[in-house]
Amino acid sequence: MIQQAMQALETVILDSVTSDVKTLHDASRHILEAGGKRVRPRLMLLSYLACGGTQIERVLPAAAAVELVHTASVVHDDINDHGVIRRGRPSVNALWGRTFALLTGDFLFTKVYELMAPYKDLNIVLSEATVALVEGETLQASAVKDNNFSRQVYYDIIARKTAALFRSAAHMGGDLAGADKTTVEALRLYGFNVGLAFQIVDDVLDLTADTEQLGKTSGIDIQQGRGYAVAYAVNGEAKGQAAVAEPSADPMTAIREKMLAGEAVKEGYAQANMLKQAAVASLDVLPASSYKDSLIELARLVVERDH
Amino acid sequence: MIQQAMQALETVILDSVTSDVKTLHDASRHILEAGGKRVRPRLMLLSYLACGGTQIERVLPAAAAVELVHTASVVHDDINDHGVIRRGRPSVNALWGRTFALLTGDFLFTKVYELMAPYKDLNIVLSEATVALVEGETLQASAVKDNNFSRQVYYDIIARKTAALFRSAAHMGGDLAGADKTTVEALRLYGFNVGLAFQIVDDVLDLTADTEQLGKTSGIDIQQGRGYAVAYAVNGEAKGQAAVAEPSADPMTAIREKMLAGEAVKEGYAQANMLKQAAVASLDVLPASSYKDSLIELARLVVERDH
Numbered sequence: 001m002i003q004q005a006m007q008a009l010e011t012v013i014l015d016s017v018t019s020d021v022k023t024l025h026d027a028s029r030h031i032l033e034a035g036g037k038r039v040r041p042r043l044m045l046l047s048y049l050a051c052g053g054t055q056i057e058r059v060l061p062a063a064a065a066v067e068l069v070h071t072a073s074v075v076h077d078d079i080n081d082h083g084v085i086r087r088g089r090p091s092v093n094a095l096w097g098r099t100f101a102l103l104t105g106d107f108l109f110t111k112v113y114e115l116m117a118p119y120k121d122l123n124i125v126l127s128e129a130t131v132a133l134v135e136g137e138t139l140q141a142s143a144v145k146d147n148n149f150s151r152q153v154y155y156d157i158i159a160r161k162t163a164a165l166f167r168s169a170a171h172m173g174g175d176l177a178g179a180d181k182t183t184v185e186a187l188r189l190y191g192f193n194v195g196l197a198f199q200i201v202d203d204v205l206d207l208t209a210d211t212e213q214l215g216k217t218s219g220i221d222i223q224q225g226r227g228y229a230v231a232y233a234v235n236g237e238a239k240g241q242a243a244v245a246e247p248s249a250d251p252m253t254a255i256r257e258k259m260l261a262g263e264a265v266k267e268g269y270a271q272a273n274m275l276k277q278a279a280v281a282s283l284d285v286l287p288a289s290s291y292k293d294s295l296i297e298l299a300r301l302v303v304e305r306d307h
Numbered sequence: 308m309i310q311q312a313m314q315a316l317e318t319v320i321l322d323s324v325t326s327d328v329k330t331l332h333d334a335s336r337h338i339l340e341a342g343g344k345r346v347r348p349r350l351m352l353l354s355y356l357a358c359g360g361t362q363i364e365r366v367l368p369a370a371a372a373v374e375l376v377h378t379a380s381v382v383h384d385d386i387n388d389h390g391v392i393r394r395g396r397p398s399v400n401a402l403w404g405r406t407f408a409l410l411t412g413d414f415l416f417t418k419v420y421e422l423m424a425p426y427k428d429l430n431i432v433l434s435e436a437t438v439a440l441v442e443g444e445t446l447q448a449s450a451v452k453d454n455n456f457s458r459q460v461y462y463d464i465i466a467r468k469t470a471a472l473f474r475s476a477a478h479m480g481g482d483l484a485g486a487d488k489t490t491v492e493a494l495r496l497y498g499f500n501v502g503l504a505f506q507i508v509d510d511v512l513d514l515t516a517d518t519e520q521l522g523k524t525s526g527i528d529i530q531q532g533r534g535y536a537v538a539y540a541v542n543g544e545a546k547g548q549a550a551v552a553e554p555s556a557d558p559m560t561a562i563r564e565k566m567l568a569g570e571a572v573k574e575g576y577a578q579a580n581m582l583k584q585a586a587v588a589s590l591d592v593l594p595a596s597s598y599k600d601s602l603i604e605l606a607r608l609v610v611e612r613d614h
Binding site: 100105114116123127141 | 448
C-alpha cells in the first residue's frame with residue numbers, strides 16, 4: 001500500500017508543476033525528479049494509514065503540498081547559501097541562475113495553494129508550519145549575521161525550519177483519517193521529535209559526509225557559521241576545544257577537525273537517538289499495525305541513515 | 308463604507324504579518340506601512356459592495372491576501388531588479404539585504420495561506436492568479452535574457468503578472484457577495500481589463516515620471532530591456548525610430564528620448580483608455596449604485612494617475 005502510494009505521489013507532484021512557461025516547468029521538474037528522500041510525505045501517508053485511513057488518493061495532494069513547501073525552501077536556500085549541488089544534481093541556482101531560481105521557488109510556493117485548496121481547515125495547519133519554516137530560516141540567517149549562534153538558538157531554529165513541517169505532516173495524515181484529538185496530538189509530537197532528530201543528523205552528516213554521499217554541498221554549515229557543530233562549539237562542553245581555530249589555520253578546516261576529534265558527533269547522535277525514542281513512545285496510542293511499525297522504522301532510519 | 312473598510316483592511320494586513328522574528332516583522336511592516344495604492348483590495352471590496360454584499364469583515368482577509376501576494380512579488384522583484392526605492396522608501400532589499408528580502412517575500416507568500424484558509428473554493432481562484440503572476444515574471448525575465456521582447460510577448464507578460472490578480476480580486480469580491488455566474492464573469496473581465504490598463508500606464512510612467520514622483524526607481528524597464536517602451540520599440544510603428552541607440556550614446560537615455568519624442572506615450576495611453584472603456588462596459592450587468600460608480604471611477608483613475 002505505502003509503496004503504491006509513494007509511486008502515485010510522484011505523479012501528483014510532477015503533474016502539479018506543469019506550466020507552459022518552459023523555465024518554470026523544466027526547473028521544477030529538474031529538482032523534483034531528482035527525488036530526495038520524500039520523508040515528509042511518507043510520514044504523512046503512514047500516519048494516515050496507521051490511523052485506519054483507506055482512501056489514500058484523498059491524502060496525496062496534501063502530501064505533495066508538503067513536499068513542494070520543502071522543495072521551494074531548498075531552492076531558495078541554495079540561492080542564499082550559493083549551494084551548487086542538490087539531490088545529486090546541479091542546483092536550480094547553478095543551472096538557471098539566481099533570478100530564475102527565486103521565481104522557481106515562488107512558483108512551487110504558489111502551487112502549494114492550488115494543491116491545498118480542497119483541505120479547508122488543514123490550510124491553517126500547513127500555513128503555520130510554512131510560516132515557521134521561513135521564520136526558522138530567518139532566525140538562522142540572523143544568528144549567523146549577528147554571530148550569536150548558541151545551542152538554544154540552534155534548537156529554536158531547527159524546531160521551526162524543520163520539525164514544524166514534520167509535525168504538520170503527521171497531523172494532517174491523522175486528521176484526514178478521522179483520528180481523535182488525542183491521537184492527532186500524539187502524531188504531532190511524533191512528527192516534531194522525528195523532525196528535530198532528522199535535522200540534527202543532517203547537520204552532523206554535513207560535518208562527516210562528503211558532497212557525493214550527501215548529494216548536496218557538504219561542509220556548508222561551518223562555512224556559513226551555523227548548524228549543529230557551530231552551536232556545539234559555541235557553548236557545548238567542547239567550548240575551549242573547538243570554538244577557536246588555530247591562528248593561520250583555515251578556520252573551517254580547523255573547526256571541522258576539532259569537531260570530528262571531539263565529542264560533537266557522538267553527542268549529536270545521542271540526542272537524535274533520544275528524540276527518536278521519544279517519538280516512538282508517543283505512538284503508543286496507535287493500535288498495532290504494519291503502518292505503525294513503518295512509522296517506528298522511519299524514525300530509526302532518520303537517525304541511522306548515511307546521507 | 309468603502310473608506311471604513313479600507314481602514315479596517317490596514318489593521319488586518321498589519322496584524323497578519325506579526326512575528327516574533329524581528330527581521331520579518333520589521334521588514335514586512337516597513338513595506339506594508341509604506342502604503343502603496345491598495346488598488347487590488349479596493350477593487351475586491353468595491354466588487355463585493357456593488358454586488359450587494361453587506362458583511363465586509365468576511366471579505367477583509369481575502370482582500371489582505373491579495374495585497375500580500377502583490378507585496379511579496381514586489382519585494383522579490385526588487386531583489387532581481389536591484390530596485391532600491393519602493394513606495395517612497397528604501398526597498399527591503401536595500402535596507403536588509405538580499406537574503407532577508409528573499410525570506411521576507413517568502414514570509415508574505417506563506418501568510419497568504421493563513422489568510423485564505425477560510426475560503427475553500429476561492430483558494431483555487433487566488434492560486435491561479437498567483438501562479439500566473441510568477442509565470443508572468445518568469446516570461447519577462449526570459450524575454451529579457453533571450454532578447455525577444457515583442458508586443459505579443461509584452462501582452463502575455465502583463466496579462467499574467469498583473470491582470471490575472473486584478474481579475475481574481477474582482478471575482479472573489481463578487482463571489483463572496485453571492486453574485487450569479489454571469490455577474491462574476493463580468494467582474495472578472497472588468498478586473499482583467501483594468502489590470503492591463505494599470506500595467507500599461509505603470510510602464511509609461513516608468514518612462515515619463517521620475518523616481519520621486521513614482522516612489523520607486525524609475526527608468527528601470529528600459530535599463531532591464533523590457534516594458535511597454537521596449538515592446539513598442541521592438542515591433543511598433545516606431546521601430547526604425549526607437550529601437551537602436553546612436554552609437555556612443557547611452558542606450559538607455561537614447562531609447563527613452565526617442566520614446567518620449569515619438570508616439571509611444573500617446574499610444575500607450577490610447578490603449579489604456581480603450582481597455583478602461585471595455586472594463587466599464589462590462590459593468591453594465593450590475594445594478595446602479597454608488598459602489599458601481601466607484602468601480603467606474605477606479606478604472607478612470609488607473610489610467611489618469613500620475614504615479
